[in-house]
Structure formats: C-alpha cells, structure tokens
Amino acid sequence: MVKIIKGxxxxxxxxxxxxxxxxxxxVPAVDKISFTIEKGNICVFVGPSGCGKTTILRMINRLVxxxxxxxxxxxxxxxxxxxxxxxxxxxxxxxxxGLLPHRTIGxxxxxxxxxxxxxxxxxxxxxxxxxxxxxxxxxxxxxKYPYQLSGGQMQRAGVARALAVDPPIMxxxxxxxxxxxxxxxxxxxxxxxxxxxVKKTICFVTHDINEALKMGDxxxxxxxxxxxxxxxxxxxxxxxxxxFVKDLIGDDRGVKLLDLxxxxxxxxxxxxxxxKAVRECSCYIDAVQPVKMALEVxxxxxxxxxxxxxxxxxxxxLSWTEIKQHINxxxxxx
Amino acid sequence: MNFEFNRFVEAMFDRSPPYILEHVQLVLIxxxxxxxxxxxxxxxxxxxxxxxxxxxxxxxxxxxxxxxPLAVIAVFxxxxxxxxxxxxxxxxxxxxxxxxxxxxxxxxxxxxxxxxAARGMGMTEWQILNQVEIxxxxxxxxxxxxxxxxxxxxxxxxAALVGGKGMGAVIFAGINFFRMELILAGTLYIAIIALAIxxxxxxxxxxxxxxxxx
Amino acid sequence: xxVILNVINFILNNSSRILEYTINHFSLVxxxxxxxxxxxxxxxxxxxxxxxxxxxxxxxxxIIFVIPSISLFGIFVTIPQLGLGRKSAALALILYAxxxxxxxxxxxxxxxxxxxxxxxxxxxxxDTEILFxxxxxxxxxxxxxxxxxxxxxxxxxxxVATFIGERNLGRLIHHGITRGNEDIIxxxxxxxxxxxxxxxxxxxxxxxxxxxxxxxxxG
Numbered sequence: 001m002v003k004i005i006k007g008x009x010x011x012x013x014x015x016x017x018x019x020x021x022x023x024x025x026x027v028p029a030v031d032k033i034s035f036t037i038e039k040g041n042i043c044v045f046v047g048p049s050g051c052g053k054t055t056i057l058r059m060i061n062r063l064v065x066x067x068x069x070x071x072x073x074x075x076x077x078x079x080x081x082x083x084x085x086x087x088x089x090x091x092x093x094x095x096x097x098g099l100l101p102h103r104t105i106g107x108x109x110x111x112x113x114x115x116x117x118x119x120x121x122x123x124x125x126x127x128x129x130x131x132x133x134x135x136x137x138x139x140x141x142x143x144k145y146p147y148q149l150s151g152g153q154m155q156r157a158g159v160a161r162a163l164a165v166d167p168p169i170m171x172x173x174x175x176x177x178x179x180x181x182x183x184x185x186x187x188x189x190x191x192x193x194x195x196x197x198v199k200k201t202i203c204f205v206t207h208d209i210n211e212a213l214k215m216g217d218x219x220x221x222x223x224x225x226x227x228x229x230x231x232x233x234x235x236x237x238x239x240x241x242x243x244f245v246k247d248l249i250g251d252d253r254g255v256k257l258l259d260l261x262x263x264x265x266x267x268x269x270x271x272x273x274x275x276k277a278v279r280e281c282s283c284y285i286d287a288v289q290p291v292k293m294a295l296e297v298x299x300x301x302x303x304x305x306x307x308x309x310x311x312x313x314x315x316x317x318l319s320w321t322e323i324k325q326h327i328n329x330x331x332x333x334x
Numbered sequence: 335m336n337f338e339f340n341r342f343v344e345a346m347f348d349r350s351p352p353y354i355l356e357h358v359q360l361v362l363i364x365x366x367x368x369x370x371x372x373x374x375x376x377x378x379x380x381x382x383x384x385x386x387x388x389x390x391x392x393x394x395x396x397x398x399x400x401x402x403p404l405a406v407i408a409v410f411x412x413x414x415x416x417x418x419x420x421x422x423x424x425x426x427x428x429x430x431x432x433x434x435x436x437x438x439x440x441x442x443x444x445x446x447x448x449x450x451a452a453r454g455m456g457m458t459e460w461q462i463l464n465q466v467e468i469x470x471x472x473x474x475x476x477x478x479x480x481x482x483x484x485x486x487x488x489x490x491x492x493a494a495l496v497g498g499k500g501m502g503a504v505i506f507a508g509i510n511f512f513r514m515e516l517i518l519a520g521t522l523y524i525a526i527i528a529l530a531i532x533x534x535x536x537x538x539x540x541x542x543x544x545x546x547x548x
Numbered sequence: 549x550x551v552i553l554n555v556i557n558f559i560l561n562n563s564s565r566i567l568e569y570t571i572n573h574f575s576l577v578x579x580x581x582x583x584x585x586x587x588x589x590x591x592x593x594x595x596x597x598x599x600x601x602x603x604x605x606x607x608x609x610x611i612i613f614v615i616p617s618i619s620l621f622g623i624f625v626t627i628p629q630l631g632l633g634r635k636s637a638a639l640a641l642i643l644y645a646x647x648x649x650x651x652x653x654x655x656x657x658x659x660x661x662x663x664x665x666x667x668x669x670x671x672x673x674x675d676t677e678i679l680f681x682x683x684x685x686x687x688x689x690x691x692x693x694x695x696x697x698x699x700x701x702x703x704x705x706x707x708v709a710t711f712i713g714e715r716n717l718g719r720l721i722h723h724g725i726t727r728g729n730e731d732i733i734x735x736x737x738x739x740x741x742x743x744x745x746x747x748x749x750x751x752x753x754x755x756x757x758x759x760x761x762x763x764x765x766x767g
Contacts, residue, residue: 063669087672098667102685102760112671145762161671171670400748401741402704408721408737488616492708496725505619509711514626521619528614 012169012201013037013060018069019225020055029055031225032069037218039168040199044216046206046248051222053205057171060203061090073169088112091162091170091200095177097154099146099161105131106142109161116165130160135190152183159191163198170202176211188214209248213237213256221245234260238330254327258292263308266291266326267316270307274317278307287315291326294318338515345519350504353520357500358527360490364422365483365531368429373475376437377463388438395434398427403489407496421493421500428489429482436478440471469544476539480532487528491520501527554731555738566720566739573716573743576706580638581699584645589691591646592653602654609647617644617705621712632713641705645698652694656687689759696751703744717743 013036020030030052037043045053058064060071062083071078078086099108109130110123118126131138134156146154155176162170176184176191192215195202206212212219213233221228221236221244229241237257240246249256264287270278278284281301285293287310294306304320372395379388398406406424414420444467452462494502501520508516559566595602612620620643624636660683668678707718720736723729 092670096663098663405737491616509622517622
C-alpha cells in the first residue's frame, strides 16, 4: 500500500496540532495532538480518566469545538461544514446509549433517515435490515419501547441507529461499558464480525486496555492531553514507548502478547520425538491461531509440545520452552 | 390609590394584633391534626401490604385540595354550623395533601440498598422504619409540612368569612371599606405568621435529625 | 334526607342562575388559563435556557403564591384602574398561575436525560429539532401535570373572586351564608365541588392519553 501525500484517499481522519482548552482552566485538555486514521480501520483511544480521549472524539464531530489546530475528514476541514450536516454523516454511539424513551425502537433507529427526509418505506426497510444485522428480532423489537429492552439489547439498538444511513465513520465512546463483562465480550465479538463486512472507519474510546488490544487495528495512548504512543496492538505490546504505557498494559504484557502472536511465527521444525509426542496426545493447533491457544492445548493434554498445522498438513511444532523464551525476551527489558 | 401611611401604621399596630393569636391557632391546629393523619397514612401506604390502596387514598387527599376551600367549609355547615369548628375542619382537610404526597415521595426515595443493608444487619421492620426510612425521608416530609403550613396560613384568611375569625377579618374589612392599608396589614401578618411557622418547623427538623446526618 | 331533597330542589329551580354562574366561572378560568399558559410556559422555557435567572424567577413566583388569594384580589380592587370585577380577578389569578406553571416547565425541561440530548446532538439534530422531538415530548408529562394543577387551582380560587364582584359559583355559597340558608350553601358547595372534581378527572384522562407509553414507566 503506497501512502502518497497528505490528504490522500487512505487518510480518512486527520488531526493536525489539535488542541482544546476549556474555559476557566489553564491546562489544555488536549495538547497539540496530530495523527491520522486510515480508512476502514478501528482506532482505539485509550488512557486514564481525564486524558482527553473523549474530548478528542467529540471534536471529530464538533460536539466540542477545537480551540486550535485542524481536523480533516476525507480531506475536508470539518470547520468548513455545517456542524449538524457533519454529524448526520457520522455514526455516534455513547455509553448511556441515549435512545429516546418516548419513541419506539423502530422510530429511534430510523431517526437520522427521517431527518434526511428519506421516503417512509425505504426507512422501514432499512430499520428492519439494521435490527437484523445487530442481532435483534426486527418484528418484535421495532415496536417496543426502550424501557422494555435489556441493557445489551439497548446497546445493539444504539449501534443499529448509528449505522442507519451507512456513515463511513463511526465514533464510539465506551459503547459497551454499561453492560456486564460477559455481554460485553459477546458484543465486542459481534461488532468485530460486523466490521469485517462493513469496513467502517471507527474511533473507539475506552479506558480498558484489554478492550483496546482486542478491538483496535491501531491504538492511541493518551495521557493528560498528550499523545504518548500510537501503534498496532502488537507494536504496543512488544515495544512500549515508556513506563506509562507499560503500566497501562500491565505486568502480563508477555502473556497478552501471546494472544496476538500467531503460532506460525514461533514455528520450529518437527523432530521424530516431537512428532511422536504430539501424535500420542493429538495436540494440534492451526498456524494462524494465537500462541495462547497452544498453551491452552498443552495444559489440557498435559503436554510440552503441540503440533502446528496448515489445513490438514502438519508443518512444525511449538514447545513450551520456546514460548517461555519468547516471553522472557519480550519482558526482558523491564 | 387608597393608601395613607399613618393609617397603615395604625392598621399594623392597633387594628391587626388582636387577630394574630386567632390566626396562629387557625394554622397550627389544622397543621398538627393534618400531620398526625397524613403522615402515618403516607407511611402505611409505602408498606407492601397497603400499596394497592395508594391510588384510592391519594385520590381522596387530592379531592381535599381540588374542592375549593370555601366549598369545603360550606359543606360542613349543616353539621357544625358556621364558625370556628367547621373552619378548622375545612383547613385540616385542605392541609392533608401536601403532607401525604411528600411523605409518600420521601419514603419512596429511600434507596432500597440502604434498607437491604439494614435488613441484612438484622434490624426488624419496625427498627428499619424508625431508624432508617423516617430519618432519611425527614427533609422531604418536612418540606411538605412547610408547604402545607404556608397554604393553610393563606387559606385561613377565608375563615373570617364564615365567622371563624383570624386575620381574614382585617382583610375583608379592607375590601369592604376600600382601604388598602388594612388589606396590606392583614396580608403582611399572614406572611409573618407563615414565615415564623416555617422557621419553627426548620428548628424542629434540626432537632429531629440525628447528629450524624447533619 | 330532607336536606338532600331541598338541595336538589334548589338546583332545579334555579338552574338558569346556576348555569349563568357556571358560564361566568369558566369564562374567567379559561381566560386566565389562556393568558397564563402562553405567558408562563414561555417564561419557563426561557429560564430553562438561561439558568442564572431561574432562581430569582421561581423565587418571585413562590412569594406571589404565598399571598392569600383574598388579599391579592383585595389589593387589586383598591387600585382605581382595576376596581371590582373581572380585571382584578383575572390579574390576580394569572399571577397565582405563575408558580405551578413556571416551576413545572422548568423542572420538566431540566429532567430530560442528558444522554438523550447528547445522542440527539451527536446524530446531527438541529436545536429546533431537539426542542420539538426530544425536549418538548419528554418534558410534557411534567408540564401537563402543572397545567392540570393550575386549572383546578384557578377554578377553586375563582370562587373567592365572588367577593370582588364576580358573578360565579362562589356567589351561591356566599348567598347562602349571608342569608343563613343551608340549602343554598350546600347546593353551591356541591356544584362547585363536582365541577372541580370533574375537571381534574377529565384532565387526568387527557394527561394519560397524551403521554407516550414509553415514558409512563420512567421516573
């Protein structure tokens, strides 16, 4: 992929020296931040409370006006568009969801299309489609009111609403925060599946580093209004920029890394001994599965090695020793 | 305008004072009775056993304020004649609603978690009521009693119409003779009485609030 | 009992007079309501937008409300431009309506959940769209409760306006008192009470109909 010049097609969102100082404060909430987000990627903003992540998110759809710097969406400076028009082209999902309690789910999901004056039958069709996509029964749910839904269902409805006019960009502020961890896990998985199909450019705010590592194509770590590090989850884990990032990730950095490292990257050649051991317990994992999976299999079968397959062909092995060495190498520079 | 300062002073210090005590009685007695009736009933309605009567009972209290006070006084006429007693009864009925409504609201607003914790510590229903629910809803209930006090002080002016005496006499005199000084003086005293009772109630509230909640 | 028969008799014999009084009563009430709704709802909306005035405006409304109705009627009567009758009564009643209306409009608007407003703005709704599609429908139940309380209150207070010259239902009661005639007093009381209760009941039904089913569960 060739990155050409600034403002290229692949840069969907671009921030240049953006900063924000709120009235009656001296310290800026966001301090001259610049980065770009490429089309079709999920970029997660993560950091402690007050780091500015939500402020940056809300500057992208101008719910907060920047004090300085510029923000470009698809090459256009957002200050040159009418704010309301801008927001209708961006999906917005917040933690408390904010469904209108006095309207049905159907009316809620169809809100922006109605603002844009779509014809009624197109709206209805789209609403049904969307409810289906987010995993809600269209006929049942559309006529219900928010108070009749569970937390998880409301969250899905919120996402459906944000997708209504198929906006290229979505801003999500702790969207899965208000539900319990099990439901959250499911919602995250389904959302990632959805993203495979729709490939939107998404800005996602969370304070949970694990969510960030799971959801993000890119992670932006923020602290006190400043950008600390930007990179892929793998980059973050293997090469944290400073102690702050290390602390944020936590002590189990090595293990977390295992979740992101494919088995094939630590592949070793099989020997006759390993072949025998592996066949005896029939411990295999696929080459593209995370190394963490290998550990699971090893523990379940009480084995030191697993075989690595591509399809049905065995291409190598992975041993516990190798994994240990890898973790030590990563955590080595503590 | 029919207003002379001298006559106002005269109204304030000569003409009105005789009625002060009567008026205070016309407020405190109904207030006391209304509290003694509405508060326990309000508390009862929050108990699970009686919850289904809430709508009906509140409907009755609501009617007490919906029906114009004048009419309430009048309706009791055949039984008690005119005068002090029917006025007191009417004012008591009128005073019920704010107290009942606020008691209900205050008690309902006590968070279930606090009650749950108390139950978990082994407190009996009665203890929870006395030591948790009532203290926590005290300020809302008191606010209802204060509202009721103010309303009663104002409505008590009508008592004079039916022979019930009170500051209303001064005001009606002012209307009949077109003298604003009297109307103002009467009104001022009613406001002073209402304020004094409000202060008194705040004082009582302070005394009733356990020190750790202040 | 004999009393009941007498009362019914009285009502039937004087039905035209009672009707006249009722019509006068309601013309006063509706005139007052008309002005009050327009005036105080606007004020309420204004102070919800400009918060710093809210305290003093509601404070003023409270002070006015505390004044006994008869006093306010009386004070206006002695003002030459107003005098006895409708103008004084209406003015006083409009002032009394300030408290329940302004307070309920303010409370209603303020009670709208912040997160709903946030998501509305985030979706690109303009200020007008937010006002009409979110704030007004969501504030409406509280506002209407205020309107209902005001309507019933004004109906009741209007009876006192008899003393300053209004020929309405309060007059029945007054006649009865001055003549010492039980039946008239009761007849007056009963008619007024029934009308007040009916008004409250009807408005209650209207309130239920106008509230979105999605809102009835909350709060």
